[in-house]
Amino acid sequence: MSDPTAADLALALRLADLADEISLSRFQAMDFRVETKPDLTPVSDVDLSVEREVRRVLAADRPGDAVLGEEFGGEPVDGRVWVIDPIDATKNFVRGVPIWATLIALLDAGEPVIGVVSAPALASRWWAGRGLGSWTARLGAAPRRNQVSAVRNLSDASLSYSGLGGWGTRVSDFLNLTKAVWRTRAYGDFFSHVLVAEGAVDISAEPEVSLWDTAALVVIVTEAGGRVTGVDGGPSPAASSILCTNAWLHDAALSHLAGSARRGG
Missing domain, CATH: 3.40.190.80 (D-Maltodextrin-Binding Protein; domain 2)
Structure with missing residues (x-):
């Protein structure tokens, strides 16, 4: 029997690949649009494009799951809900600072079971699944397992x-x-x-x-x-x-x- 958490993580990583393809192709482009949301934070057409694509794939692959995204909203539910931040650190993105990422999570009954942070301008990605460990990969290098420090003071x-x-x-x-x-x-x-x-x-x-x-x-x-x-x-x-x-x-x-x-x- 396949591991459902591993299958969800594989999907989240595939979603991150799609997001990276959109966002990195537009990073430092001269033609993207930037608007201001009601809270005065910026939103670019890249944020919107990434979230639309992620939602499209989830609708096809996980039609029974809810989706909550920064740009198109949604409501938290008691069951399974995918949580999407299409571009975390949009202010960096629009200024050409490479520290930005797409964040993809799956919550089940309010508890995070899947997490992916993909930062293509840094050529870096971090991901984890509950019970599957936490991992990092840099461009061209094999994934390595994350482990917090042992500093105690x-x-x-x-x-x-x-x-x-x-x-x-x-x-x-x-x-x-x-x-x-x-x-x-x-x-x-x-x-x-x-x-x-x-x-x-x-x-x-x-x-x-x-x-x-x-x-x-x-x-x-x-x-x-x-x-x-x-x-x-x-x-x-x-x-x-x-x-x-x-x-x-x-x-x-x-x-x-x-x-x-x-x-x-």
Whole structure:
């Protein structure tokens, strides 16, 4: 009997191939259109084209599954739902920065079981299936299994984030966390979190995210031995923020980020 999770993962990887073909062919093109969504974030015609193609294939191959995408919406359901971010880091994409990716996830009863992050401009892809491990491939190299780091002290840890915006009343707590670690870098967006899965970074955090930003990341990080919650410790990917760690450092990071809550601020 075939493994249904493996079959779903194979489909997700095929969807990523299709997305890469569309997005990479248009990256740094001079003719694509950029519009502004109601939340003032940019959306390009490439975002729309990628999500349309992914939805087309899912409608044919998994007609009984629901689909939730950043550009064309949908509603979370109790059963199986594919969650699509056609271009994560669209602002990078439209400015010619190569750190952007298509994120594809499958949730079953709200739990991520499949995650794929494909970054063709970086010639890199990360993927995982529940019980199947977490993997990375670079162009021309064989896939290798992801494993989070074994760093156990904040003072030895590397922290990556997307920026200082969005932290609100937690900004002082976040800055305190940055002072407690060995090294900080703002790799940003999906890249911070997949680097935790690889063991290259020990902690990553973002204060404001949506389901399509995080669903694929949860299974990639956890299958690599890491832990993922919101910055307040709430369950992910349902949380509106994300904290990824190598698991050893999670409680310490949460403690720093909960400082204002403990003070009543």
